[in-house]
Amino acid sequence: MSDNTLARVTHKAADVLLIVSGIALLMMTFIVGWQVFGRYVLGSSPSWAEQSALTLMIWFIFLGGAAGVRDGFHIRIIAVENMVSKSTRKKMRIASNAVVGFCGLAMLWWGGELVVRTWSHVIPSLGIPRGMAYLAIPIAGALTTIFSLERIFDDPAEKAKIGEMSAFGVETEEGDA
Amino acid sequence: GAADVNRPLLAADILPDGFPTVEAVKYMGKLMSERTDGRLSIKMFAGGQLGSERDTLEITTFGGLDIDRIAIAPLNTFEPLTIIPALPFLFRSTAHMRGAMDGAPGQMILDALQPHGLVGLCFYDSGERSFYNTKRPILKPSDMKGMKIRVQNSDLYVSMIKALDADPTPMSLGEVYQSLVQGVIDGAENNWPSYQTGRHFEAAPYYSLTRHVMAPEILVMSLSRWNKLSKADQEIVKQSARDSVPMMRDLWDARVNSARTELLAAGVEANEVEDQSAFSDLMKPVWERYIVSDKQKALVKSIQSMEL
Amino acid sequence: MEILVLLVVLVVLLMMGVPVAYALLGSAMATFVVLDIPLVVAFQRMAAGVSVFSLMAIPFFIFAGDLMYRSGIAERLVQIAEGTFGRPRGGLGMVNVGASSLFGAVSGSAIASASAMGSTLMPLMKERGYDGDYAVNVTVTAAIVGLLIPPSHNMIIYSAASGIGVSIGDLFLAGVVPGVLTAGLLMFVAWRVAIKRGYPGGKFPGWRAFAKAIVFAIPGLMTAIIIMGGILSGIFTATESSSIAVIYTMLIGFFIYRTLGLKTLFKSAKESVKITAMVMLIIASATAFGYALAILEAPTQLASLITSVTDNPIAVLLIVNVILLVLGTFMDMSPLIVIMTPILLPVVMAVGVDPVHFGIIMMINLGIGLVTPPVGAVLFVGAAVGKIPVEQAIKTIWPFYLALVAALLLITFVPQISLALPNLF
Numbered sequence A: 001m002s003d004n005t006l007a008r009v010t011h012k013a014a015d016v017l018l019i020v021s022g023i024a025l026l027m028m029t030f031i032v033g034w035q036v037f038g039r040y041v042l043g044s045s046p047s048w049a050e051q052s053a054l055t056l057m058i059w060f061i062f063l064g065g066a067a068g069v070r071d072g073f074h075i076r077i078i079a080v081e082n083m084v085s086k087s088t089r090k091k092m093r094i095a096s097n098a099v100v101g102f103c104g105l106a107m108l109w110w111g112g113e114l115v116v117r118t119w120s121h122v123i124p125s126l127g128i129p130r131g132m133a134y135l136a137i138p139i140a141g142a143l144t145t146i147f148s149l150e151r152i153f154d155d156p157a158e159k160a161k162i163g164e165m166s167a168f169g170v171e172t173e174e175g176d177a
Numbered sequence B: 001g002a003a004d005v006n007r008p009l010l011a012a013d014i015l016p017d018g019f020p021t022v023e024a025v026k027y028m029g030k031l032m033s034e035r036t037d038g039r040l041s042i043k044m045f046a047g048g049q050l051g052s053e054r055d056t057l058e059i060t061t062f063g064g065l066d067i068d069r070i071a072i073a074p075l076n077t078f079e080p081l082t083i084i085p086a087l088p089f090l091f092r093s094t095a096h097m098r099g100a101m102d103g104a105p106g107q108m109i110l111d112a113l114q115p116h117g118l119v120g121l122c123f124y125d126s127g128e129r130s131f132y133n134t135k136r137p138i139l140k141p142s143d144m145k146g147m148k149i150r151v152q153n154s155d156l157y158v159s160m161i162k163a164l165d166a167d168p169t170p171m172s173l174g175e176v177y178q179s180l181v182q183g184v185i186d187g188a189e190n191n192w193p194s195y196q197t198g199r200h201f202e203a204a205p206y207y208s209l210t211r212h213v214m215a216p217e218i219l220v221m222s223l224s225r226w227n228k229l230s231k232a233d234q235e236i237v238k239q240s241a242r243d244s245v246p247m248m249r250d251l252w253d254a255r256v257n258s259a260r261t262e263l264l265a266a267g268v269e270a271n272e273v274e275d276q277s278a279f280s281d282l283m284k285p286v287w288e289r290y291i292v293s294d295k296q297k298a299l300v301k302s303i304q305s306m307e308l
Numbered sequence C: 001m002e003i004l005v006l007l008v009v010l011v012v013l014l015m016m017g018v019p020v021a022y023a024l025l026g027s028a029m030a031t032f033v034v035l036d037i038p039l040v041v042a043f044q045r046m047a048a049g050v051s052v053f054s055l056m057a058i059p060f061f062i063f064a065g066d067l068m069y070r071s072g073i074a075e076r077l078v079q080i081a082e083g084t085f086g087r088p089r090g091g092l093g094m095v096n097v098g099a100s101s102l103f104g105a106v107s108g109s110a111i112a113s114a115s116a117m118g119s120t121l122m123p124l125m126k127e128r129g130y131d132g133d134y135a136v137n138v139t140v141t142a143a144i145v146g147l148l149i150p151p152s153h154n155m156i157i158y159s160a161a162s163g164i165g166v167s168i169g170d171l172f173l174a175g176v177v178p179g180v181l182t183a184g185l186l187m188f189v190a191w192r193v194a195i196k197r198g199y200p201g202g203k204f205p206g207w208r209a210f211a212k213a214i215v216f217a218i219p220g221l222m223t224a225i226i227i228m229g230g231i232l233s234g235i236f237t238a239t240e241s242s243s244i245a246v247i248y249t250m251l252i253g254f255f256i257y258r259t260l261g262l263k264t265l266f267k268s269a270k271e272s273v274k275i276t277a278m279v280m281l282i283i284a285s286a287t288a289f290g291y292a293l294a295i296l297e298a299p300t301q302l303a304s305l306i307t308s309v310t311d312n313p314i315a316v317l318l319i320v321n322v323i324l325l326v327l328g329t330f331m332d333m334s335p336l337i338v339i340m341t342p343i344l345l346p347v348v349m350a351v352g353v354d355p356v357h358f359g360i361i362m363m364i365n366l367g368i369g370l371v372t373p374p375v376g377a378v379l380f381v382g383a384a385v386g387k388i389p390v391e392q393a394i395k396t397i398w399p400f401y402l403a404l405v406a407a408l409l410l411i412t413f414v415p416q417i418s419l420a421l422p423n424l425f
């Protein structure tokens, strides 16, 4: 069924996002470690360290955040959801996924504007465009929109478990309810 | 929307309420209000409520803020002419800096901002920056050898410290005090009032008057809001900004004097350096690296040739 | 009026079950539209909100803690703790309070403390029969103590924001006794709750086994020594220490304990990224939200309320407490200090409150804001690391809140708790 293909593709995409983000975290770790090493052992601090680590962090937060929409691991308040009937709950989930999807569109559109407007600014000590740091926002926005659309039409939480689901948040709570 | 063309101009400053730059912009708002019968005014957000200087500058270029008071360094990342007044040992004295920035060279820099979505209004003072450290008085460049000196996140400052054979450590201002206490860094550099406000003197009591940088502060307006004003109102905004400059400088001078007096009384050991040219001679590669275009060279020349 | 848009949209979205990060972003965007601020600004604020060097401690300490757990280092440390301080019922809860306080004291960051202690201790507490909510409650509330015990970068921000040169040295001294007091109250609560729930006590394994455990734990114990020693001796900053902790844990996990492999390492990195993203995306959105609050001058309006109501010192301090608690719920700590100090300090000084004392009041107030819903970064980190929904943690957290409020009231109304120490010197 095409639905399943979609689910498989987005699941893979979310996993790739987390792998890329994990690698960014590892790189960031070594960059900041290198900063200390440079200062004490080599006697000079690498001036690019701070800005490159910060840029990596922006990237993995936004990409990881998008993956979180697919895997449903974002923190949210489910108290109301648990009090209402099953059909109302379904409507609430559709509405809340629509809000997330709209946020994704906004990230794509106005985050894109942010990239364009700061492309001519330079990140000091790196020499790359400031917009490069912000580029994570529109990319994460596009993915967020796709993932939330999937959740509206084909909520993975309502179906059998596909791959590794987060142990907390929506899914667990559904199971308890 | 078009309906609120006359809403107050939103202004940002990272320095706290009561600081000379903040008071000057408020004064400018008062002048504007008097001159337009209350149509135009300024609402000031001081103390970094709206973000760092780089942030508020970006927001101003987007038209999200109307007026922004910043140091000149954040502009370096997109307008090469703004690097010039930040060059180490360019200005011979504060009087030289003020004359240059109020005159034709300053106007050239203000005009260069227009393509970036900004209208340059005027320059304020940021004082004379000198080195302070936890170890010893700096009398000659070799006293700084190997010292870990905190700098702002700016390539220019990094090269300057390297040229002095010290170790530049870019770090946000908020981490400096702790890092001085712990010995992560040995020193930093700033003007008297900032040295006092950040309480860095508690940890680093040696203040050596190198006066290496006298880069001014700058007041900018967003071009999108500017374009919504009538020609007459634009002139009023510009003139009110200019009229706030002498007031700012009086407050600033008083502030520098009180900071110096209080710090010396608190036990800070200040010293003049033996020979300033020993420091400035080392800056040649720094200048060569950052002055590349003919426009920049012409600007440097016109500043140097001013008789002040 | 616009502030109603901000709050109503936020509450509606949160109730609908929209994830906190997107609810904050959505309500901020709605307010921006009403205020005619270009929406591109919202995303600049989001990125700027997480582009902060000191925040790197969050992913690093989460990562280090997770690696310590996966490599078995944490297990060995806990065995020692159980053998020494953990023997009464719920001893591990009290050990957690002590460790979180110490860690927070050195790192200066409540979030870092909750990240590190949470990912290290919580899984082990659960393995020993403690409930997830208890582990989260203990970890997040104890993380607040570190804000009071020096060094504390928030006190440095306070000193700068005061504009009257409050001595950082005095502030640091003033925080010591309130910090110890708060830790003591939390330990008491951790112990009482543990008894009520019938948690086990640690067993003393006998001197021989204990000595053996210590020998095996030495490389692990070195982690703490390297972090704390490195910060205190100035080899690196607290933020840098967090990356060193990751690298060191990797090294001993790979080469000494040989419990880590590349596969586990990537798994750990992925898991850490998840937790970091969910917490820091909220911080990012909260920055856009805070911008709207600041433009609306919400803090100033609240402060002018106080002066119009009363000039009784006790009443003023009570109102200030409430205001800081409310604001601390919605906004992050450092921007709040920067905004509120110049507004509130003159108000409280006019009724005779010492500025050093007020700094400590502010720290604990805003600290409590970090562990209370709807927006509390430390609470979120704790719940995320403990892998339980926030609601589940809050349901049973009230005895710990009670301890914090008791500490807050004592610190507020007995100035000597803060001022005795700095007055000695």
Ligand code: NA
Binding pocket: C104, C105, C106, C107, C108, C109, C146, C147, C148, C149, C150, C151, C152, C153
């Ligand atoms: Na601390």
Ligand code: NA
Binding pocket: C328, C329, C330, C368, C369, C370, C371, C372, C373, C374, C375, C376, C377
């Ligand atoms: Na809160």
